[in-house]
Amino acid sequence: MIKDVLVCLESSASTEAAAKTALQIVKAQGAQLCGLAVIDEPNIRAGAATSIGGASFKHERDEALLAEARANAAKCLGAFDRLCRAANVVAETRQIIGKAGSSILREMQAFDLSVMGRDANFHFETEDEDPATRSYVLHRSKKPTILVPAAGQPVWKRVVIAYDGSSAAKRAIASFTDSGLARDLELHVATVDDDGATAWEMADRAVAELKQRGFEAALHNIVSVETIPVALLETAVKLGADAMVMGAYAGYRLVERVWGSVTTDLIDKTTISLFLQH
Numbered sequence: 001m002i003k004d005v006l007v008c009l010e011s012s013a014s015t016e017a018a019a020k021t022a023l024q025i026v027k028a029q030g031a032q033l034c035g036l037a038v039i040d041e042p043n044i045r046a047g048a049a050t051s052i053g054g055a056s057f058k059h060e061r062d063e064a065l066l067a068e069a070r071a072n073a074a075k076c077l078g079a080f081d082r083l084c085r086a087a088n089v090v091a092e093t094r095q096i097i098g099k100a101g102s103s104i105l106r107e108m109q110a111f112d113l114s115v116m117g118r119d120a121n122f123h124f125e126t127e128d129e130d131p132a133t134r135s136y137v138l139h140r141s142k143k144p145t146i147l148v149p150a151a152g153q154p155v156w157k158r159v160v161i162a163y164d165g166s167s168a169a170k171r172a173i174a175s176f177t178d179s180g181l182a183r184d185l186e187l188h189v190a191t192v193d194d195d196g197a198t199a200w201e202m203a204d205r206a207v208a209e210l211k212q213r214g215f216e217a218a219l220h221n222i223v224s225v226e227t228i229p230v231a232l233l234e235t236a237v238k239l240g241a242d243a244m245v246m247g248a249y250a251g252y253r254l255v256e257r258v259w260g261s262v263t264t265d266l267i268d269k270t271t272i273s274l275f276l277q278h
């Protein structure tokens with residue numbers, strides 16, 4: 001069971017959806033909730049070649065960006081606090097200063113589960129997008145993470161488990177069922193392979209594993225001309241799934257075992273939440 005949940009805060013619509021998802025989880029499980037805001041001062045103050053006169057300008061620019069970052073962090077923490085109060089949930093809030101990726105990763109390791117907006121930008125002061133922080137965290141975290149797109153539904157009723165027989169996929173099943181999140185959900189196992197019989201056999205092993213853990217699941221063996229991420233997401237949409245469970249950064253076909261390719265594509269394309277376990 002989940003005892004505590006961390007939600008990473010910034011100002012994107014996906015982070016608002018992530019906070020709402022986290023609230024549903026803690027209310028259902030009686031867990032503790034913490035909202036984290038990061039001020040990436042090292043990134044803002046990162047050195048750059050300047051002229052003698054340019055050094056003064058850079059200092060002024062850095063101070064202005066830091067002031068903006070502090071104001072945004074306060075705004076995000078305030079919005080999170082109001083959201084929690086409206087849901088009658090008592091939550092902790094934290095504001096830390098440091099490199100976004102390593103700071104978030106360090107905080108995540110103290111929690112059973114972390115929730116993050118898919119489009120979260122922790123470098124909004126200097127970058128239009130921030131996929132690097134997300135990638136840094138997801139590649140290194142040993143704890144489960146839920147990644148929520150802006151359209152992600154906070155209440156889950158139906159979940160697809162993407163399975164390829166890898167160690168990461170097996171850990172994802174164990175982590176998801178042990179967390180208590182699978183309770184009372186309609187579960188589906190989906191496996192993609194060029195050979196339908198192979199896909200069925202692989203998915204059947206996952207269904208058997210779930211049954212041993214006390215959960216029933218429907219089996220879906222998928223043969224598709226589409227890429228694996230598209231085939232999985234199309235299946236999830238047809239089933240009306242609210243989330244997908246998967247081993248993070250594990251291949252699904254031998255010919256596509258390029259590190260992270262399937263996971264990265266799913267993250268980029270998903271319209272539903274992803275429960276990721278490294």
